[in-house]
Amino acid sequence: xxxxxxxxxxxILADARELAKYVKPNSVALTVTSPPYRNAIDYTQHxxxxxxxxxxxxxxxxxxxxxxxxxxxxxxxxxxFKVTKEGGFCCIVIGDEVVNGKLIPLPSLLxxxxxxxxxxxxxxxxxxxxxxxxxxxxxxxxGAGNRFGLFIQFPYPSYxxxxxxxxxxLVLQKGKARDDIVKTDEEKIPLNRIxxxxxANSIWNIPPVPPRSVKHPVPFPEQIPWRLxxxxxxxxxxxxxxxxxxxxxxxxxxxxxxxxxGFDIKKEYVDEAKKRLKQVPxxxxxxxxxxxxxxxxxxxxGGFFETTEVDLSPNIPxxxxxxxxxxxxxxxxxxxxxxxxxxxxxxxxxxxxxxxTGKHSRLNLGNVQDKGSMLHDVIIKLPKKQFIKAExxxxxxxxxxxxxxxxxxxIDVLLHLNYVRLxxxxxxxxxxxxxxxxxxxxxRLK
Ligand SMILES: C[S@@+](CC[C@H](N)C(=O)[O-])C[C@H]1O[C@@H](n2cnc3c(N)ncnc32)[C@H](O)[C@@H]1O
Numbered sequence: 001x002x003x004x005x006x007x008x009x010x011x012i013l014a015d016a017r018e019l020a021k022y023v024k025p026n027s028v029a030l031t032v033t034s035p036p037y038r039n040a041i042d043y044t045q046h047x048x049x050x051x052x053x054x055x056x057x058x059x060x061x062x063x064x065x066x067x068x069x070x071x072x073x074x075x076x077x078x079x080x081f082k083v084t085k086e087g088g089f090c091c092i093v094i095g096d097e098v099v100n101g102k103l104i105p106l107p108s109l110l111x112x113x114x115x116x117x118x119x120x121x122x123x124x125x126x127x128x129x130x131x132x133x134x135x136x137x138x139x140x141x142x143g144a145g146n147r148f149g150l151f152i153q154f155p156y157p158s159y160x161x162x163x164x165x166x167x168x169x170l171v172l173q174k175g176k177a178r179d180d181i182v183k184t185d186e187e188k189i190p191l192n193r194i195x196x197x198x199x200a201n202s203i204w205n206i207p208p209v210p211p212r213s214v215k216h217p218v219p220f221p222e223q224i225p226w227r228l229x230x231x232x233x234x235x236x237x238x239x240x241x242x243x244x245x246x247x248x249x250x251x252x253x254x255x256x257x258x259x260x261x262g263f264d265i266k267k268e269y270v271d272e273a274k275k276r277l278k279q280v281p282x283x284x285x286x287x288x289x290x291x292x293x294x295x296x297x298x299x300x301x302g303g304f305f306e307t308t309e310v311d312l313s314p315n316i317p318x319x320x321x322x323x324x325x326x327x328x329x330x331x332x333x334x335x336x337x338x339x340x341x342x343x344x345x346x347x348x349x350x351x352x353x354x355x356x357t358g359k360h361s362r363l364n365l366g367n368v369q370d371k372g373s374m375l376h377d378v379i380i381k382l383p384k385k386q387f388i389k390a391e392x393x394x395x396x397x398x399x400x401x402x403x404x405x406x407x408x409x410x411i412d413v414l415l416h417l418n419y420v421r422l423x424x425x426x427x428x429x430x431x432x433x434x435x436x437x438x439x440x441x442x443x444r445l446k
Pocket of ligand 1: 015016036037218242244246247249265269
């Protein structure tokens with residue numbers, strides 16, 4: 001008799017509609033996935049562009065009907081159901097779609113296929129456990145999400161449409177609670193500020209992955225699988241992504257000591273996900289907002305900010321000492337933001353960016369010598385010649401260029417450490433790379 005050999009810790013080139021052939025029934029603790037963006041992206045064209053060495057994605061043609069799309073997704077999530085263990089979860093990251101300016105509520109349509117609202121105990125359907133809104137913080141004002149643009153041209157009543165700044169994370173559960181959770185101190189989730197003020201709520205603030213930093217048109221941020229794996233699984237559990245793309249889920253799962261399984265129908269994405277599997281997670285590249293109770297001025301709605309004193313002490317790890325502070329380059333309505341820097345004994349740097357309203361976020365800059373750190377990332381890409389700060393984003397080919405704050409923070413620390421020097425010519429801030437005995441910075445770091 002032929003015994004079926006199930007797969008584990010693999011990224012597999014296969015159609016997810018057949019995944020139950022490969023995965024042991026009732027074995028997966030958590031699925032984190034995002035279905036294809038039907039109308040927004042043409043994956044085949046993106047893969048062709050990749051082969052021609054351009055990481056440019058193409059807009060989809062939107063030829064597939066909504067019903068056909070939902071049929072495929074239903075088949076995939078029925079397969080996921082079969083392989084999920086009792087009490088296990090399936091988290092689907094999906095947004096409403098805009099077709100010719102009209103909104104299609106894909107998340108609700110998909111939910112109505114997967115959940116039996118009349119009978120919560122239906123043994124063949126998922127239970128609807130939670131709905132989290134992924135607030136994309138910095139995205140939505142450009143591209144397909146921009147709907148307010150028209151209103152700017154016709155700012156009259158009734159022309160308004162909102163920019164789409166969010167997607168949903170549908171949290172589904174199979175059956176009743178798991179009975180195999182180990183309740184040791186090690187598995188306890190620390191109830192720190194981020195958990196209590198951010199993860200606790202139904203809105204998660206996570207900036208998207210900067211464009212073209214990964215060879216996939218629509219990777220979700222590593223924060224998403226990281227948060228869900230932290231909150232819903234324990235060490236040794238199996239994590240699945242049936243539409244794994246660039247492999248954000250499998251990479252984070254591997255790095256968190258979980259077993260992983262990824263599927264995709266495009267060989268190029270399977271290869272890319274395998275390549276990225278063991279890379280260090282880049283969670284700290286993206287801002288983790290730490291919200292603080294703000295004392296808003298009565299005039300906020302009129303557009304005036306008040307300067308808020310922010311007590312950062314609860315957020316600073318004990319081993320870090322305050323170093324110095326700088327101001328943001330630009331001001332908003334006359335108020336400048338503050339950058340506060342901290343360092344520990346291992347020379348790891350931490351920066352808190354505090355906005356004019358008192359909202360602040362944390363940047364883990366790391367150690368200059370540490371190859372995975374933001375500081376190292378910036379320093380090895382600094383131009384050898386004198387450069388003007390305003391042009392830094394052009395000359396720095398780093399994946400964090402899309403975000404000004406980490407670059408400014410790194411430059412501030414490098415100035416502090418005398419790795420770069422500040423000049424001032426014709427009123428413009430200019431920087432010079434300092435050389436040591438004729439050696440460039442890059443050589444000094446090798
Ligand atoms: C939105 S992307 C996933 C991106 C992924 N979450 C990441 O972070 O990179 C959807 C992926 O589903 C894949 N896909 C589409 N249909 C599929 C199917 N039937 N089986 C497996 N993968 C499929 C596409 O090739 C694409 O890479």
